[in-house]
Amino acid sequence: MSDWVLPDEILAEAPSHTPLPHELADLELLLYGAYAPLRGFMSEAEARAVTQTGVLPDGTAWPVPVTLDVPIEIARLLDHPDPKRRVLRITDPEGAPVAAVECHALDPLGPDMVRVGGPVRRIADAAHGVFTGLRATPDQAKTTYTKPRVLALVADRPLHRPQLAQLARAAHNLAAHVLVMIPTGDETNGDRDLRLPTAALVRSVLAAKDRLPTATVLTVPLSKRGDRLRDGLLTAKVAAAYGATHVMTNRDGLGGGDGVRAMVPRELAYDTRDGQWRPIEDIEPPFRRTALSEAEIADMLDRGFGLPEWHTPPSVAAELRKARPPRRQRGLVLFFTGLSGSGKSTISRGVYDALLEEGTRTVSLFDGDVVRRLLSSGLGFTRADRSMNIRRIGFVAAEVARHGGIGMAAPIAPYEADRAEARRMAEAAGADFVLVHIATPIEVCEARDRKGLYAKARSGQIPEFTGVSDPYEEPPAAELTIDTTEITVGEAVEQVLEYLSEGGWLEPTGMRLS
Numbered sequence: 001m002s003d004w005v006l007p008d009e010i011l012a013e014a015p016s017h018t019p020l021p022h023e024l025a026d027l028e029l030l031l032y033g034a035y036a037p038l039r040g041f042m043s044e045a046e047a048r049a050v051t052q053t054g055v056l057p058d059g060t061a062w063p064v065p066v067t068l069d070v071p072i073e074i075a076r077l078l079d080h081p082d083p084k085r086r087v088l089r090i091t092d093p094e095g096a097p098v099a100a101v102e103c104h105a106l107d108p109l110g111p112d113m114v115r116v117g118g119p120v121r122r123i124a125d126a127a128h129g130v131f132t133g134l135r136a137t138p139d140q141a142k143t144t145y146t147k148p149r150v151l152a153l154v155a156d157r158p159l160h161r162p163q164l165a166q167l168a169r170a171a172h173n174l175a176a177h178v179l180v181m182i183p184t185g186d187e188t189n190g191d192r193d194l195r196l197p198t199a200a201l202v203r204s205v206l207a208a209k210d211r212l213p214t215a216t217v218l219t220v221p222l223s224k225r226g227d228r229l230r231d232g233l234l235t236a237k238v239a240a241a242y243g244a245t246h247v248m249t250n251r252d253g254l255g256g257g258d259g260v261r262a263m264v265p266r267e268l269a270y271d272t273r274d275g276q277w278r279p280i281e282d283i284e285p286p287f288r289r290t291a292l293s294e295a296e297i298a299d300m301l302d303r304g305f306g307l308p309e310w311h312t313p314p315s316v317a318a319e320l321r322k323a324r325p326p327r328r329q330r331g332l333v334l335f336f337t338g339l340s341g342s343g344k345s346t347i348s349r350g351v352y353d354a355l356l357e358e359g360t361r362t363v364s365l366f367d368g369d370v371v372r373r374l375l376s377s378g379l380g381f382t383r384a385d386r387s388m389n390i391r392r393i394g395f396v397a398a399e400v401a402r403h404g405g406i407g408m409a410a411p412i413a414p415y416e417a418d419r420a421e422a423r424r425m426a427e428a429a430g431a432d433f434v435l436v437h438i439a440t441p442i443e444v445c446e447a448r449d450r451k452g453l454y455a456k457a458r459s460g461q462i463p464e465f466t467g468v469s470d471p472y473e474e475p476p477a478a479e480l481t482i483d484t485t486e487i488t489v490g491e492a493v494e495q496v497l498e499y500l501s502e503g504g505w506l507e508p509t510g511m512r513l514s
Contacts, residue, residue: 014089015077017070025185025221028126033138034241041068043105043117053344064225064232068116075114078103079243098126130199134219142243144216147385152244159202162291164211165277166265178215185223187428193295197430198225202324207315236260276410301326331401333335336410338438339467343484348410350493363406387418394422401431414472437478442467444485450489
């Protein structure tokens with residue numbers, strides 16, 4: 001897409017907006033031409049048509065909405081009587097202008113947000129994030145291809161020997177050039193068993209580059225929408241824009257379409273007789289080793305075991321060890337949640353003291369009063385302010401965990417969305433997240449209330465009090481749940497320590513100080 005020359009006065013007066021990460025990723029693909037035939041962000045009518053029918057209003061097939069939502073305060077500045085001045089300047093996370101949107105549509109999305117639709121034009125390079133040196137437009141990528149057929153692989157997880165063998169066999173059979181596209185539109189990649197920060201994923205794939213000496217390896221800001229079928233169709237769209245004729249996919253065949261043929265790889269196994277990877281049915285059972293699952297790889301890394309060389313190239317294994325050290329060395333966010341009076345603060349303090357006494361891990365505890373006084377000074381107790389408080393705690397705890405420490409916090413954290421965001425930040429930092437739900441019933445919490453907070457809340461003196469006038473959303477999938485109704489604080493502390501020991505974050509109980 002060509003650069004857009006705007007009159008200086010229009011560009012200078014245009015309101016600015018920094019989109020969300022997935023919107024910036026979409027913007028980059030739009031500017032690269034990788035979303036052809038799309039030229040810009042969709043209006044609400046276009047997005048609705050795509051969601052319901054899989055086609056744009058003009059009949060063009062498209063799998064997912066590509067949208068840009070802005071706060072209503074910015075949208076009001078775009079409502080100019082001169083259509084030529086309905087221009088939104090897009091900035092990157094550092095505030096530098098990278099693109100502009102000709103706002104053809106301004107569609108309200110409730111009281112606070114407006115959907116902006118219209119073509120995008122480049123102002124400057126929009127590439128951001130990790131490994132931007134591996135970015136390329138479709139036209140630039142096509143100059144590197146050595147064969148008419150191009151086999152694309154979206155490498156959203158590390159490449160072990162079975163995957164490398166599958167790719168080599170498919171490329172040989174097709175007589176195709178190999179295009180490896182590493183998705184960088186999300187902060188993490190992989191499945192629940194083995195999620196990696198995106199930078200670590202890129203390093204692990206690059207570590208296998210010597211097994212694919214002629215391949216073109218690119219980072220592409222693709223992000224998942226959460227619908228496997230639509231994500232597969234979008235992958236095919238982008239692969240087609242980059243000149244792919246075939247795309248490697250999983251065994252259910254998702255990922256083809258838009259003129260790109262899906263290649264479902266044959267299941268391979270390791271032949272112990274000569275060290276080759278062959279179709280599993282071609283190897284007699286006594287000599288057959290099946291590929292390790294993601295769960296098995298994660299477990300080996302968690303326990304500090306080396307990945308076997310027959311399965312994983314040493315260079316790839318080294319990157320995975322760096323990205324996912326053993327749990328006893330890995331950062332952890334230990335997050336307690338529960339009603340006021342449930343015992344979460346006392347239990348967290350007991351765990352914190354035990355870890356300090358043990359001395360094998362660096363640990364930080366973010367006490368609620370200290371956080372409110374220093375980190376969240378100025379915030380009130382509205383729902384929005386309480387959410388911001390939790391997210392600030394989650395951010396700082398994740399940064400502690402990024403550097404191998406244990407970040408602990410014990411806020412009420414009544415909303416699932418905020419707890420999920422804290423988990424996301426920890427995972428993006430390459431750390432683990434353990435949610436401990438102190439599930440003491442409200443009747444018990446209220447009976448223990450020495451400060452009289454529940455009584456004040458029930459009389460209306462304290463508005464929006466969790467459990468009385470504001471809801472507490474029960475965690476659907478806490479790693480550990482403890483009801484302190486009939487156990488002591490010491491017993492609850494021991495349950496947490498035992499969970500951390502059994503999970504590998506601490507030395508086994510028998511080796512710890514008694």
